Amino acid sequence: xxxxxxxxxxxxxxxxxxxxxxxxxxxxxxxxxxxxxxxxxxxxxxxxxxxxxxxxxxxxxxxxxxxxxxxxxxxxxxxxxxxxxxxxxxxxxxxxxxxxxxxxxxxxxxxxxxxxxxxxxxxxxxxxxxxxxxxxxxxxxxxxxxxxxxxxxxxxxxxxxxxxxxxxxxxxxxxxxxxxxxxxxxxxxxxxxxxxxxxxxxxxxxxxxxxxxxxxxxxxxxxxxxxxxxxxxxxxxxxxxx
Amino acid sequence: xxxxxxxxxxxxxxxxxxxxxxxxxxxxxxxxxxxxxxxxxxxxxxxxxxxxxxxxxxxxxxxxxxxxxxxxxxxxxxxxxxxxxxxxxxxxxxxxxxxxxxxxxxxxxxxxxxxxxxxxxxxxxxxxxxxxxxxxxxxxxxxxxxxxxxxxxxxxxxxxxxxxxxxxxxxxxxxxxxxxxxxxxxxxxxxxxxxxxxxxxxxxxxxxxxx
Ligand code: B12
Ligand code: SF4
Numbered sequence: 013x014x015x016x017x018x019x020x021x022x023x024x025x026x027x028x029x030x031x032x033x034x035x036x037x038x039x040x041x042x043x044x045x046x047x048x049x050x051x052x053x054x055x056x057x058x059x060x061x062x063x064x065x066x067x068x069x070x071x072x073x074x075x076x077x078x079x080x081x082x083x084x085x086x087x088x089x090x091x092x093x094x095x096x097x098x099x100x101x102x103x104x105x106x107x108x109x110x111x112x113x114x115x116x117x118x119x120x121x122x123x124x125x126x127x128x129x130x131x132x133x134x135x136x137x138x139x140x141x142x143x144x145x146x147x148x149x150x151x152x153x154x155x156x157x158x159x160x161x162x163x164x165x166x167x168x169x170x171x172x173x174x175x176x177x178x179x180x181x182x183x184x185x186x187x188x189x190x191x192x193x194x195x196x197x198x199x200x201x202x203x204x205x206x207x208x209x210x211x212x213x214x215x216x217x218x219x220x221x222x223x224x225x226x227x228x229x230x231x232x233x234x235x236x237x238x239x240x241x242x243x244x245x246x247x248x249x250x251x252x253x254x
Numbered sequence: 255x256x257x258x259x260x261x262x263x264x265x266x267x268x269x270x271x272x273x274x275x276x277x278x279x280x281x282x283x284x285x286x287x288x289x290x291x292x293x294x295x296x297x298x299x300x301x302x303x304x305x306x307x308x309x310x311x312x313x314x315x316x317x318x319x320x321x322x323x324x325x326x327x328x329x330x331x332x333x334x335x336x337x338x339x340x341x342x343x344x345x346x347x348x349x350x351x352x353x354x355x356x357x358x359x360x361x362x363x364x365x366x367x368x369x370x371x372x373x374x375x376x377x378x379x380x381x382x383x384x385x386x387x388x389x390x391x392x393x394x395x396x397x398x399x400x401x402x403x404x405x406x407x408x409x410x411x412x413x414x415x416x417x418x419x420x421x422x423x424x425x426x427x428x429x430x431x432x433x434x435x436x437x438x439x440x441x442x443x444x445x446x447x448x449x450x451x452x453x454x455x456x457x458x459x460x461x462x463x464x465x
Binding site for chain 2: 125127131180
């Protein structure tokens with residue numbers, strides 16, 4: 013069954029630290045007042061422009077086995093290939109912030125308001141990024157409500173373009189999920205429109221399903237700064253609940 | 255204080271209104287536009303560029319200064335005859351076909367302008383022929399291509415092929431950048447250079463044109 017979710021902004025909004033960090037400002041830095049004022053301005057513009065929404069469709073392991081190989085470009089030892097056969101439940105997802113915010117960013121550049129344009133871009137990018145986690149929480153809550161998972165299970169999202177799952181894998185993912193219903197389309201080079209969108213598979217299972225060692229042949233080229241910290245958070249949450 | 259120094263310092267503070275006001279004052283006092291540009295605006299932007307590279311200031315600060323630079327440039331531009339706008343070199347810049355990401359490319363353009371380059375910004379989703387046609391028409395010596403996706407890399411290869419087909423390899427050099435691009439990838443596709451970030455792009459392009 014396909015499910016459309018309209019997020020409350022507060023639910024998905026990325027923390028200020030993440031937005032500043034995306035622009036190279038570390039958490040412990042003393043941030044000048046006018047940069048904070050720029051952030052406030054961008055955050056309030058984002059609040060009036062963003063239409064965060066997402067879509068989930070459950071998929072059986074057999075069906076995902078058809079979707080995952082995409083167009084045959086995946087790496088031999090892709091992370092998802094190791095993860096999904098052990099999962100209890102799988103669901104495809106996509107989420108977007110809508111197109112209005114990208115138009116506003118372009119408009120700021122046209123008017124030479126570069127700092128505000130980049131700040132708004134960072135707010136939108138980081139919020140889109142965070143939405144993958146929030147949509148995973150929604151799916152987890154659904155599984156708990158339907159007594160198909162417990163709070164001790166973990167639901168994590170894995171996206172094409174990461175971990176050896178080739179970005180062209182999005183074509184089969186889109187054919188199954190049909191996220192045009194929430195206004196996301198895919199172009200010939202597998203870019204989603206609107207720009208501030210994410211897609212992937214939600215994997216539900218015990219912690220053992222998700223734990224893997226980053227260090228695959230393709231990891232050195234990866235620019236994902238959160239992979240290992242996500243893993244650490246997972247381990248910490250497990251230790252905390254034990 | 256020396257007017258040019260004041261322009262440079264206001265620019266470094268990101269005070270666009272003040273930079274506009276002081277640039278107008280310098281023009282009214284009959285100062286040479288090229289002197290105002292080089293010793294006021296670009297001098298200020300050079301300090302900002304260096305402080306950014308040395309991690310003394312953050313990106314938003316650089317961008318506020320860039321806006322102040324443009325406020326001064328807008329007043330100077332009409333004073334230069336069309337072909338006489340002094341420039342360190344001309345760069346055609348764009349995001350390759352199939353890609354709509356442009357924040358990174360825009361940052362590269364802003365920093366290059368700050369360093370005195372003339373930029374022809376083709377925007378995003380730019381077809382390979384358009385890069386080369388524009389560089390030929392504008393007499394640009396550098397084509398800068400940006401992409402955030404590996405799937406659009408063939409567009410970069412095609413630009414390099416067209417340059418070679420037209421025998422322009424000596425006149426037009428290419429530089430590539432964007433998140434999934436690396437020096438390795440630049441070497442593989444035969445690009446002349448790779449730029450890691452906007453500050454590095456400026457340094458590399460300066461070396462390429464010999465300024
Ligand atoms: C933020 C981010 C997002 C945000 C927003 C993206 C955006 N920019 O609007 C969100 C969360 C929405 C997102 C989504 C996705 N993303 Co993303 N994303 C990133 C991330 C972390 C940063 C990109 C960014 O905005 N950087 C800030 C800007 C300013 O930097 P920049 O564009 O790189 O530009 C700088 C340099 O590259 C250089 N430069 C740029 N152009 C040029 C040009 C020249 C000539 C030169 C010299 C230099 C130069 O200078 C610039 C300034 O310093 C990168 C990874 C990374 N750390 O870079 C992945 C990344 C780009 N994403 C990636 C992927 C796969 C995706 C998704 C497909 C994932 C998914 N399935 O959901 C989607 C696709 C979205 C879509 N619309 O289709 C991959 C792309 C890899 C590939 N195989 O092509 C990356 C590289 C991550 C990875 N796997 O390593 N993403
Ligand atoms: S570093 Fe992590 S996110 Fe990046 S490819 Fe390796 S496993 Fe995947």
